[in-house]
Amino acid sequence: MTHGLLSAHLTRARFLRLLAALPAGAVLPSFAQQQPTQPRPKMTTTKMNTRPIPSTQEALPVIGCGTWIGFDQRPGTDEYRRLPGVLDALFAAGGTLIDSSPMYGRSEETTGELLAATHHLQQPPQPLPENKAFLATKVWTSGREAGIAQMEQSFTRLRTRRMDLMQVHNLLDWRTHLATLRGWKDQGRVRYIGITHYTASAYADVEAVLRAEKLDFLQINYSADAREAEQRLLPLAAERGVAVIVNMPFGGGGLLRRLRDKPLPAWAGEIGCTSWAQVLLKFVLAHPGVTCAIPGTGRAEHMADNAAAGAGTCGDAAFWRQHAAGIAS
Template identity: 70%
Template sequence: MTDPTLFTRRRLLAVAAGASAALALGFALAGVSPPPISAIPGKRGDRKMLTRTIPSSGEALPMIGIGTYRGFNVAPGSDEYKLLPQVLDELFLAGGTLIDSSPMYGRAEQSTGELLSIHQPRSPAFLATKVWTHGKKAGIAQMEDSFRLLQTDRIDLMQIHNLLDWKTHLPTLRQWKEQGRIRYVGVTHYTSSAYDEVEAVLKAEALDFLQINYALDDRAVESRLLPLCRERGVAVICNRPFGGGGLLGRLRDKPLPGWAGEVQASSWAQLALKFLISHPAVTCAIPGTGNPKYMKENAAAAVGPLLTDAQRQQLIALVG
């Protein structure tokens, strides 16, 4: 029997063709409201993903999501695009929900909206995207475009990308949160050179989320920002969870620690992700991929025991 949570080849080809036609004709598909968050039962539904509570609401959020920076910025009908339905299936079947995008990621928002609009059963996606422009009117126009591309009338998390013109955008985000158009408000950055400004904003403003760079070989966020987020009740999303890309390459030829099996980790990628989500301030990590195999592997990092402090210190020593 065919698993009803998986895309069929026919539906995939249909959405690819439909997306191409929409681009050619210049019209957007109808809006779709995301349903309440829940794990979709499936063949691997017994592997329940760990969750952590969003401090500002008490809502439980699965601890591994997906970033769409490169993997979803692909053309309809391409071989890469045809893999994306299975990527989403792997995320949802594992119990994950968070999909993070941005207007800066090329076609990623549009690809996400197209694929979620045909997902059966209805997707449990926790949609996060960003505003990255100067000026109130430009910010509103950009965010309205995100609603259209994502094919939704509610976005779970709207973030001010790299703090660009944050004082202008934050009042709009708060107003839209009050109106129910967005559920959470946050800010993002990806480099330690901005940490002073990020810290100042966190101290001055009440925010729901901070998205920030954090990896086994990029731990500067641990000294001030992570403790501050715990103090201020701000959820943390980890971007760049494998560092600049060289982390896994450096670890590839090293044997896994003898205790890896005890925490149900079978790869360095899983240990690198477990390192992040084992920090008590971290809510979710969002490794980016357009490969179903890697999505399945990444999602499995949030199954089984988290790391002890001693195990985390052993990983730090291995990285050097």
Template identity: 50%
Template structure:
């Protein structure tokens, strides 16, 4: 069963789930939340990445589809939207659409600084805040650690001044984990963003346990391995035992594996399709796989 057909079945089943509670007695209309590090603030565990998907022009049908993606995100209790100046027009599109929907203040907006030099970084971050129409950015991250020694000083000043709420660092390859760990130990980082998927589990070795120990929140990019995982399962039937952890699609299968790690605060898969947004969000509803079940999941994916 491919993702499109799985989502159709989910929609039919969801008509019943959305009316109240599932068989486990859990709220079937809102996704679970997790605390941000050492704060008392809670964050929904499924959000939205905007790389490529939100880099569009003024085409009305494309923009309407993305508006519906944001509507679905909010309808299930989601709030995290992650962007970057690297992502073309994504920041502008997020700002425009969320403003028209009247949900700017309901979203936990995250973006990044992706340049070298203090003043260049300041200029870029000011522009990002303006484009995303957020008076106070929820999370400003140093994209791929580019000139991080310079930008971290600005971010600490901005946080103290109240211009941003949280400071983060990001990368998308496992080879950067060592540098990220060093920064986590030496700087007052609130968030890290990194690559992690069921077929790329290096993050489980040291960086995720370290984040948990230090009280650092974690955003997950590339949760589907850049889309490769869906190619692996194309035409494959979801195992019957996936129902044991309230899983009804391969997309949920991959996300629930990640969310079962308590160090993970939020996964941020990107999409431009509202029904895929719903499918992603439902990974944050219901039970999560046990350690024993996670091992079974890994072995299944290895066998494909």
């Protein structure tokens, strides 16, 4: 069973009741010791859309959460105390995918702590719900034994016995790691396997691996101002039955920063957008080859705003032919 999260909104009063119910000498997990100082954002009641993972037809919610930078935080900091609200917002909106990597500093460890802490605060502890969190991480090293050691560490940090998705990060020693992962998939240790990259200069290599190997997932960059993946990779992934996770849907952050202070165009309301972040995410999701986008954030209000882009319509090809060029320029 996938280790996920039983989401809890802890008021001060409820926290004190839980504290009183614990046996003497009990040690609370670090999450419980550091309650957020800011109120959680109001959560949406509209559940997000899902799309099928081609290799199994399992439904995957279209917005997830990336953990680069945002989750690389240590207990005791204000940034760490905000993170439970990020997961609350993701799950409340119907999202499940949390993507991490051993190259993201402390992000895997932080994610595991937050997921486990909320579970342990249930009185009595409740079974971890299957498929509540879709955990994805990566292997990013060379050599079979080094790869196995790193992936075992990821299992430990994320506190799970089975990983939903393990990806070869930036194609580093991909032949070696895919051989290991196929064996682990047969054993049930991982559910899906895939590859990742984030730069157009690597697209030829990514294409070659997609053509040569049987994969479940491709994670790649795609945004309104970086559309090279439309040319070959997204159509090829669809042809090969590979789910696509989009990283950097905001153009690496630069595009969103440039747009943030500009007025939202009237046409954004036609697809239900109330922010530029939602516009950029709906552009990405409008491509039929995209399965899920994973904007990264360490703030609950941003996660809630991002997740709202997963509901309703994304606009058709004609809509974006009319408006996408104006966004990028």
